[in-house]
Every structure is written in structure tokens, then in C-alpha cells.
Amino acid sequence: MSRLVGLDGTGAAGGRALRGAWPTADAGPRGSGSAAGRHREPQRLAVSIHEIEPATWERCALLREWLADHGVRRVALLVVPAPDLHPFDRRSPSLRDWLADRLADGDEIVQQGFCPGRGRPSGEGRWRGVPRVGHAGPGEFARLDAEETARALDAGRRILRAAGLAPAGFVPQGFAYTAPLHAALRERYGWWATSAAIHAPAGAPLHAPALDLAGADPVARAAGPLRRRVLAGRAALLRIELHPGDLDHPRRVAAAESLLRRHAGRPAVTGSELVGA
Numbered sequence: 078m079s080r081l082v083g084l085d086g087t088g089a090a091g092g093r094a095l096r097g098a099w100p101t102a103d104a105g106p107r108g109s110g111s112a113a114g115r116h117r118e119p120q121r122l123a124v125s126i127h128e129i130e131p132a133t134w135e136r137c138a139l140l141r142e143w144l145a146d147h148g149v150r151r152v153a154l155l156v157v158p159a160p161d162l163h164p165f166d167r168r169s170p171s172l173r174d175w176l177a178d179r180l181a182d183g184d185e186i187v188q189q190g191f192c193p194g195r196g197r198p199s200g201e202g203r204w205r206g207v208p209r210v211g212h213a214g215p216g217e218f219a220r221l222d223a224e225e226t227a228r229a230l231d232a233g234r235r236i237l238r239a240a241g242l243a244p245a246g247f248v249p250q251g252f253a254y255t256a257p258l259h260a261a262l263r264e265r266y267g268w269w270a271t272s273a274a275i276h277a278p279a280g281a282p283l284h285a286p287a288l289d290l291a292g293a294d295p296v297a298r299a300a301g302p303l304r305r306r307v308l309a310g311r312a313a314l315l316r317i318e319l320h321p322g323d324l325d326h327p328r329r330v331a332a333a334e335s336l337l338r339r340h341a342g343r344p345a346v347t348g349s350e351l352v353g354a
Contacts, residue, residue, distance in 0.1 A: 118313035122343035125153040130160040131169035136321035147337040151345040155189040158233035166240040185347040188244035191233040216253020223257040268348040277352035285314040290329040
């Protein structure tokens with residue numbers, strides 16, 4: 078586990094113990110000599126680092142370095158444009174420079190909302206009738222109507238573009254979508270991801286459930302072991318979602334390392350590569 082061992086406090090023995098119990102191990106048939114094996118889709122890996130902003134940058138950089146140690150050449154970097162309503166690059170020019178270097182090395186910049194936590198007070202009821210899509214929680218956009226949603230998206234895009242980091246795709250925090258948000262994405266981004274699929278302005282969604290080790294949703298936590306067992310062994314596309322807070326949880330780090338080691342042969346791809354944008 079190299080650099081992450083010292084930070085999260087787990088040792089090699091603990092990592093081995095968890096890997097032995099982790100349910101993703103060799104689930105489903107692998108048989109390359111079977112008919113199923115010969116006709117399987119290409120096996121690919123898509124890794125995302127969420128919640129990148131000045132306050133989390135050092136941890137996100139550590140996660141990216143750790144992924145490089147595991148041979149992951151391309152990663153989606155999910156950047157919060159305006160934490161606390163301040164452009165991220167004004168708070169941290171060094172973060173902007175790091176992201177520019179990562180972009181030049183093949184990573185992809187993805188807009189993660191605008192400013193998590195903004196919006197109307199929860200007591201106001203105008204947002205209650207807005208259907209949520211793809212996540213149990215209300216999220217940043219739940220309190221916004223269609224016009225406000227579009228303004229928030231455009232403000233975030235302007236900040237990223239002004240920093241020289243035009244976003245290729247979009248993912249809200251917690252995969253918390255609303256109907257107005259879904260409708261606004263088609264004309265603004267090459268792709269966007271829900272917890273269940275990768276979407277593009279044209280064509281059918283690419284169904285590939287995300288493996289989010291944080292498991293913030295109680296329903297997702299309950300279904301997690303079965304979900305992970307099926308995906309890691311059989312899915313053509315393996316999506317792994319990482320968060321800076323994962324570093325405080327040794328079991329999450331060990332689980333992610335187990336997945337990466339078991340699927341080391343999969344080429345890492347970005348959202349744009351998946352949708353052909």
C-alpha cells in the first residue's frame with residue numbers, strides 16, 4: 078500500500094486480511110478459453126477522484142500518486158469550481174497548476190457541481206416537488222429550479238475555463254441529480270455520470286454501476302457486497318470512485334487496493350474515451 082499505509086494506519090497484515098474477505102475476488106467465470114470469454118467486451122477501468130478543492134488538494138494529490146503507483150494512467154479529476162463561493166484557483170493557484178499538469182499527462186477535468194451546500198434554506202418548499210434522479214439525497218441542486226440550475230452550471234464552467242481547465246464532463250457530489258439538472262447537461266458537457274451509468278448527449282447510456290467505497294447511502298451500503306461481487310468479476314467496465322475522506326478509513330483503502338491489484342491488466346480510460354467524445 079506504499080504511501081497510504083503511513084497515513085491511514087493500516088499495516089500489511091491488515092490489508093491481507095481484508096483482501097481475503099473482500100467479496101470481489103474472482104466473482105463469476107473468467108474462462109478465457111470458453112465461448113463467453115472469447116466474446117466478452119474489452120475489460121476497462123475508470124477511476125474518479127471526487128471533491129477536489131483547496132481544502133482537500135493534498136489528499137487528492139496523494140490519492141493520484143498512489144493510483145500512479147498501481148499503474149492507473151488516466152483518472153477523472155472531479156473539481157469543485159467555487160468552494161465557499163470563491164473560485165478555487167484564487168484560493169489555491171498551486172492547485173490550478175497541479176490540475177494543469179495532470180491534464181497534460183492524460184487525466185480529465187470534470188466539473189463537480191458549483192458550490193456544494195448552496196441553495197435555499199431547507200424550510201422552503203419550492204424544491205420538494207422536483208424529482209431526484211440517481212441518488213437518495215437532495216444534493217446541491219435540489220433547491221434550484223431550471224433557470225437557477227443552468228446559471229450554477231455556467232458559473233462553474235466559466236471558473237474552470239478561466240483557469241485553463243475546461244471541463245469535459247460533469248458529476249454532482251453524491252451523484253445527486255434532479256430532472257432540471259439532467260435536462261441542462263446535454264448542451265453543456267460531453268458526458269456526465271450517475272451512480273448507474275455514463276451518459277452522453279447522443280446515444281444510449283453506458284450502464285456501469287459505480288463502486289463508491291464510502292457507501293454514504295444506507296441502501297447502497299446494504300447492497301454493496303453483492304453489487305461489488307458482480308461488478309468486479311463480470312463487468313466490462315469497472316468504475317471506482319475515490320474520495321479524500323477515504324484516507325481516514327483503512328478498510329476502504331485496502332479494498333480499493335485489492336480491486337486495483339486484481340484488475341491491474343485493465344487499461345484506464347476517461348469518460349470522454351468511453352463515450353467517444
